[in-house]
Structure formats: structure tokens, C-alpha cells
Amino acid sequence: AQSVTQLDSHVSVSEGTPVLLRCNYSSSYSPSLFWYVQHPNKGLQLLLKYTSAATLVKGINGFEAEFKKSETSFHLTKPSAHMSDAAEYFCVVSLSSNTGKLIFGQGTTLQVKP
Template identity: 90%
Template sequence: AQSVTQLDSHVSVSEGTPVLLRCNYSSSYSPSLFWYVQHPNKGLQLLLKYTSAATLVKGINGFEAEFKKSETSFHLTKPSAHMSDAAEYFCVVSPSNNAGNMLTFGGGTRLMVKP
């Protein structure tokens, strides 16, 4: 069994300040982990993925996430927020032996960026 908890349903930051979106997971397997972003009225776009290689994963648009097994966390960060980052972000877990399939989504975090 696997599950994902996104600790904040809403996060608000000012443009140019750091972003932190928190995610904890539970998995019976050694997991693969993903972050997806969803802009209004759009589908989900893959930001980055962890599949048991380097624990610090760099993604698109300046985002990165660190896999911490001891804390069962996979928090998403960005040094400086842009207005275009305002969107819904989903943390996702999958069994590592089937990294593209059997995705379990967290409830989402809505990121708001103030000018």
C-alpha cells in the first residue's frame, strides 16, 4: 500500500522569495516519487522525478526536490518564486519496480505568488 500527504493545502509567497511545498509518503516498496504541476484548466505537467538515483533531483523551471528516506519526505523547493509559478502542485508516489504506473496522488498544494 502507498499513500501521500501534502502537508499544506495552500501556500502563499511573495515574488522573488523561496518556495517550499511539503510532502510525506508511505510505501510498502522502495518508491519512485514525482512532482506534477497543474495550471488552471490544464492537465498535469511533470516537474521532476526520483527513481533511486541521486537523492537531490533537479527539475524544470528551477524546481528541485530532495528524497529523505529517514524522514519519508520529498519536499519541493525553488529559490525564487515567479508569478508564473502560481498553480496547483501534486506530490505522487509509485512503486519503483513500475515507475510510470500505479500513481497515487496527494491532495495537492495551491501555490499563490504575490507581486
């Protein structure tokens, strides 16, 4: 069965410092992995995706994530946090099948302090 675990429900950083949001996955197949961001009262926006190409994936707004098969991890990082990065972040896995339904992690709330 496919699943994702986000290791931190809440992360707080100061503006200008690095961001690390941790995600571990479980999959019997080669997974497709995603990070989505949800700002308050907004929809879900795709940050980046991993689909078995390069293991280091670059996304929008300076975010990137590294797929590590040996550690079954797909952590999201950003070198320098901005106030506008404050939001809920979801690590997501998709079955490599025709249905393509997404399975979400529990979410990590990122707080950015001035």
C-alpha cells in the first residue's frame, strides 16, 4: 500500500533561514511524489514533482526536494524562507496506475517569523 508520513506537523523558522520539511513514503512500486502548498483559504498549488527522472527536483519559488530511495524520503528544502512561504505543505504520493489518485500526508504547517 502507498502512504506518506510527514514527520513534523509544525515547523517554525525565521525569515531568511533555511527550510526543511520532512517526508517519508512507503510504496511497493516506483512512486510518483509531489509537494503541494495550501495557503490559508486557498486551493492546492503544485510545488514540484518527482516521476523517476532526476532525483533532485527543483520547483517553484526556490523550493527543491531530493528523492532518496535508500531512505524512502522526499524532503522539501528552501535555502532562505520568505514571509510569503507561511502555509500548509502536503507531501503526496500517487500510484503509477491509470487511476492516479493522490494520497496525502498529514500536512506540515510552516510558520515564518520576522
